[in-house]
Amino acid sequence: MTEIVAIIANAVVYGSIYGLVAIGMTLIYGTLRILDMSQGSMVMVGGYVGWWAMATHGINPALALVLAFVFTFGLGTVTELVSVQPLIGRQKSVDFEMVTFITTFAVAIFLTNVALQHFGPFQQNVPSIVGGNLELYNRVSISYHELTMAGISVVLMSGLGLFLARTRWGLAIRAVAQDLDAARSLAVPVTRLYPLTMGLASALAGVGGVFLGALYFASPTAGDLPLLQALIVVVLGGLGSLSGTLYAAYLVGLMQAFCEVEFGTTWTLPILYTAILVILIVRPNGLKGSPSEARL
Amino acid sequence: MSATLEVHGLAAGYDQSIVVRDLDLVVEAGSTVVVIGPNGHGKTTLLRAISGLIKPARGEVLLDGERIDGRPAERISAMGVVHVMQGDGLFADMTVEENLLMGAFHGASWRHRGTALKRVYHELPVVEEKRAQKARTLSGGERRLVGLGRGMMRPARLLLIDEPSLGLAPVAIEAVYAVIRRLHDESEAAIILIEENFTHIEGVADLVHILEAGSLVRSGSYAELSQDRTVVETYLGSIAEPGA
Numbered sequence: 001m002t003e004i005v006a007i008i009a010n011a012v013v014y015g016s017i018y019g020l021v022a023i024g025m026t027l028i029y030g031t032l033r034i035l036d037m038s039q040g041s042m043v044m045v046g047g048y049v050g051w052w053a054m055a056t057h058g059i060n061p062a063l064a065l066v067l068a069f070v071f072t073f074g075l076g077t078v079t080e081l082v083s084v085q086p087l088i089g090r091q092k093s094v095d096f097e098m099v100t101f102i103t104t105f106a107v108a109i110f111l112t113n114v115a116l117q118h119f120g121p122f123q124q125n126v127p128s129i130v131g132g133n134l135e136l137y138n139r140v141s142i143s144y145h146e147l148t149m150a151g152i153s154v155v156l157m158s159g160l161g162l163f164l165a166r167t168r169w170g171l172a173i174r175a176v177a178q179d180l181d182a183a184r185s186l187a188v189p190v191t192r193l194y195p196l197t198m199g200l201a202s203a204l205a206g207v208g209g210v211f212l213g214a215l216y217f218a219s220p221t222a223g224d225l226p227l228l229q230a231l232i233v234v235v236l237g238g239l240g241s242l243s244g245t246l247y248a249a250y251l252v253g254l255m256q257a258f259c260e261v262e263f264g265t266t267w268t269l270p271i272l273y274t275a276i277l278v279i280l281i282v283r284p285n286g287l288k289g290s291p292s293e294a295r296l
Numbered sequence: 297m298s299a300t301l302e303v304h305g306l307a308a309g310y311d312q313s314i315v316v317r318d319l320d321l322v323v324e325a326g327s328t329v330v331v332i333g334p335n336g337h338g339k340t341t342l343l344r345a346i347s348g349l350i351k352p353a354r355g356e357v358l359l360d361g362e363r364i365d366g367r368p369a370e371r372i373s374a375m376g377v378v379h380v381m382q383g384d385g386l387f388a389d390m391t392v393e394e395n396l397l398m399g400a401f402h403g404a405s406w407r408h409r410g411t412a413l414k415r416v417y418h419e420l421p422v423v424e425e426k427r428a429q430k431a432r433t434l435s436g437g438e439r440r441l442v443g444l445g446r447g448m449m450r451p452a453r454l455l456l457i458d459e460p461s462l463g464l465a466p467v468a469i470e471a472v473y474a475v476i477r478r479l480h481d482e483s484e485a486a487i488i489l490i491e492e493n494f495t496h497i498e499g500v501a502d503l504v505h506i507l508e509a510g511s512l513v514r515s516g517s518y519a520e521l522s523q524d525r526t527v528v529e530t531y532l533g534s535i536a537e538p539g540a
Contacts, residue, residue, distance in 0.1 A: 168406055175387050175398050181349050182385035186446075187373035187402035 005137040007257045013146045015253025016153035020208040021226050022233040022245050023157055024201025030240035031177045031197045033097055037105035038079050040227025042072045042202040044115060046209020047218035051126045061129040065152070068206045076202025077195040079107050084194065108223070115220035126213030149211040156204055157246070163200075164242075173197055177240075205230075236276055238289020247287050252276070298360075300325045300454055300486035301346070306355035306365075308338075308345035314353060315341040317510040323454070328480045328487040330497050330518075333507035339490045340382050342507070343456045346488070347379040348372040359454065374402050376453035378485070382462065384443040388432035392423060392442050395431055399449030409449070416445040420475065437468025444475050452485040459490050469496060476500055494522050 021043060028036045046068040053064035083103035087094060128145040135141040164170040172193055175183040184190060205226075212226060233252055237244030255275055259268040280286070301323040309315040316338040323329045333339050344350045346357055348369035357365040364372050373379070386395050396416060400409040417424035423445050426438060434442065440460055447455060460476060461469045473496050480487060480500050491497055497504070497518060504521050506514040514527060521527050 168401065171390070171394055171398055172401060174390060174394075175401075178387040178389055179385055181369070182381060182387065183398070184369040185347055185349060185373050185379040185381065185385065186398050187370050188398075189370050 002138045002140055003261050006140045007254070007261050009136055009140065009142045010257035010260065011250065011254040013142065013150045013253070014256050015250030016150040016157075017208055017211060018229055018233050018252055019157055019246055019249035020153040021205050022230040022237075022249055023160065023242065024204045025230050025234045026237065026240060026242055026245040027160070027173075027201045028198055029234065030242070031173055032084065032100075032194055034084060034100040034104065035097070035231075035239075036198065036201065037101060037227065038076075038083070038107040038111070039201065039205050039230055040223030040225075041108045041111040042076060042205035042223070043209035043212060043226040044218070044220065044223030045075060045111065046072055046206030047126055047213030047222050048115065048119065048124070048209075049206065050210035050213045051124045051218040054127045055125060061127070065129070065207055065210055068210045069203045072206025072209070073199040073203035075111075075206075077199040079104065079202065080195040080198035083107050084198070085191065088191070088194070108227075112220050112223070119218075119220065121220060123217035123219045124213075126210065126218050128214045129211065145211070145214055149215075152207065152211075156207060160200070160204070161242075169193070169196065232273075232276060236279060236286055238286030241286070241288040244286055244288025251287075298325055299323065299358075300360060301488070302356075302358040302361075303346065304356045304358075306342070306345060306357065307353045308341055308350055308355075309353065310341075310350065315510055316345060319355070319507075319511055321505065321512065323486045323488060324502075325486055326484055327502040328489060328500055330489045330491060330501035330504045331507050331512075332491050332493060332497075332504060335492060337508055338510040339507055340458055341510075343379065343458050343488065343490060346372075346454075347377055347456055349379070376451065376485075377456065378447045378450070378452040378454070379456045380443050380447045380458060380460070382458035382490075384431075384439045386431040386434075386439055386442060386446075389430060391428055391430055392434070393427040395442055396423075396427075396446050396449055399446035402450060405450035412449045416448050419448070419478070420445050422471070435468070437464050437471060440464060440468065440472050441475065444472065444479075448479070452483070455479065455483065455485045455487045457487065457489045459492065461491065461496050473500070494518070494528075498522075 021039065025036055025039050028034055049068040049071050050064050053059040053067050054061060083106065084100050087096060087099055129148050130144040132144045133141040134144060134147060164174055172183065172188045176188060176190060176193055180190070213222065216222065233248045234245055236252065237248030252272065255272050256268055259271045263271065299322045303319060303321040306319040307314050307317050319342065331339055331342065341350065345352045348367055352365045355365065356363060359375060359377065364375065387398065396413060397409055400406050400412050405412065420441055422438065423441055426434060431439065431442065457476065460472045464472065476489065477500055489497065489500065501518045504516060504518050505512045506521070506527065514521065
């Protein structure tokens with residue numbers, strides 16, 4: 001029983017943060033057909049914003065999260081304008097997916113090196129959002145920080161879902177994902193919609209970065225692992241499928257938590273990646289993916 | 297009457313192949329013009345060039361006297377050009393109601409989306425019954441009606457309708473044309489309707505053009521052209537078929 005509680009608690013925490021970072025990649029892939037390699041950098045930048053706000057300026061955690069959201073939203077918007085917008089409309093002459101994969105990767109390298117230049121190769125301690133632990137059951141405890149992280153992740157992902165389902169611009173994002181020509185012929189300004197989409201995705205990763213920063217550190221390469229994990233989740237879920245991404249995030253979280261409790265951390269990653277490999281051999285398009293359809 | 301749309305010397309196509317060549321077309325305000333022609337002769341290309349989904353290679357397109365050729369589709373659409381695309385152009389994984397709402401995306405129309413939705417549901421009760429269904433689960437006829445309904449979600453200056461009868465069963469075509477006839481009678485928009493033949497357009501067309509090999513080769517009223525044996529036999533064999 002103790003083990004089960006520990007596994008479930010960790011699965012929820014891991015799954016939520018994986019979902020938060022990965023869902024933006026899915027949103028971007030579904031809408032723009034871009035595998036956004038700058039998404040990890042937004043986690044890294046979010047971590048630094050959290051560190052800057054809370055550790056060096058004593059700004060309260062809630063406001064730090066808002067700051068991270070706003071700052072990475074802006075950065076995501078600029079990333080789109082710099083690395084994607086110039087290529088739109090040239091889909092016939094350039095391999096859009098491949099070139100944007102490289103241009104967004106270039107942005108990621110650039111941001112990593114800006115951080116390195118500016119803050120040095122040091123790890124900065126990011127304060128927790130809230131202190132203390134909650135004992136769940138028989139010495140199994142979870143920190144309030146992780147609990148808040150899971151809670152805010154779920155709230156933000158639900159918020160994204162509502163935004164896409166209910167609002168004018170949310171509907172427009174889905175419309176563009178499903179039929180670009182039809183959306184344009186309904187006066188949807190794609191040149192404004194694409195930056196908005198990448199801004200939103202980046203902002204979610206940025207908020208995730210503040211939480212992850214406190215669990216690990218803020219450092220120039222802090223985005224690398226989250227990017228890798230997000231890629232795994234996104235591919236496992238099926239590229240472009242929002243619900244698939246959520247399933248995959250919690251599935252990966254559950255597998256990781258299970259392995260950690262049952263076999264120890266040494267075996268966690270080998271077992272996790274083997275399991276994912278097997279799943280992808282059985283279902284090459286991921287859990288909810290279909291070969292080349294719009295799915296948002 | 298003044299012209300809502302003027303097209304002068306239009307050439308358009310895809311990549312290297314020009315499909316529409318040196319085409320002239322005038323659509324008077326409030327009138328319905330039907331363009332008829334065989335498959336692959338440039339009907340859809342003509343509409344896509346007008347609505348900006350493809351950039352014309354040469355020529356001018358004027359909406360109420362203002363040049364619009366070369367502008368992006370979303371800008372042209374924002375000026376009041378509503379394009380009901382071939383094969384519906386519905387968002388397959390969105391519900392019928394979400395599809396309709398997208399029809400009111402532009403500017404002030406969004407504020408009046410509730411009223412517009414009520415009007416469309418009133419005109420098309422079949423569509424209201426399906427409001428919560430995903431577009432991909434609809435039949436071909438239902439999809440076409442939703443496409444037309446979406447086109448009615450905001451005021452249009454120019455309505456482009458691309459082969460509404462394509463691939464539909466006769467009953468469904470009847471339902472679709474009932475809507476188009478109402479649009480023709482009641483809407484203030486100028487309409488360009490594209491069809492492959494004369495079968496369904498009686499009572500809808502103020503003027504009929506025949507498009508062949510990328511140019512308009514004959515023009516006249518429905519009565520004139522449908523009685524012309526050369527026209528009927530050359531381009532449109534189907535009119536003589538009983539029950540077609």
